[in-house]
Amino acid sequence: MNKGAKTSISYAAGKEVRWADSGKNGDLIFKITDDMCGKTLKLSDLMK
Numbered sequence: 001m002n003k004g005a006k007t008s009i010s011y012a013a014g015k016e017v018r019w020a021d022s023g024k025n026g027d028l029i030f031k032i033t034d035d036m037c038g039k040t041l042k043l044s045d046l047m048k
Contacts, residue, residue, distance in 0.1 A: 011037055
């Protein structure tokens with residue numbers, strides 16, 4: 001993911017969502033859990 005962007009992602013429990021760093025995986029933002037699946041989530045809430 002890039003800073004300031006809106007995006008939708010496919011999900012599966014255990015999948016990691018990371019910042020993009022020049023086309024490479026950057027720092028981990030969050031890991032998807034079962035209770036997140038099927039919901040709309042705000043990134044700002046997940047980073048608290």
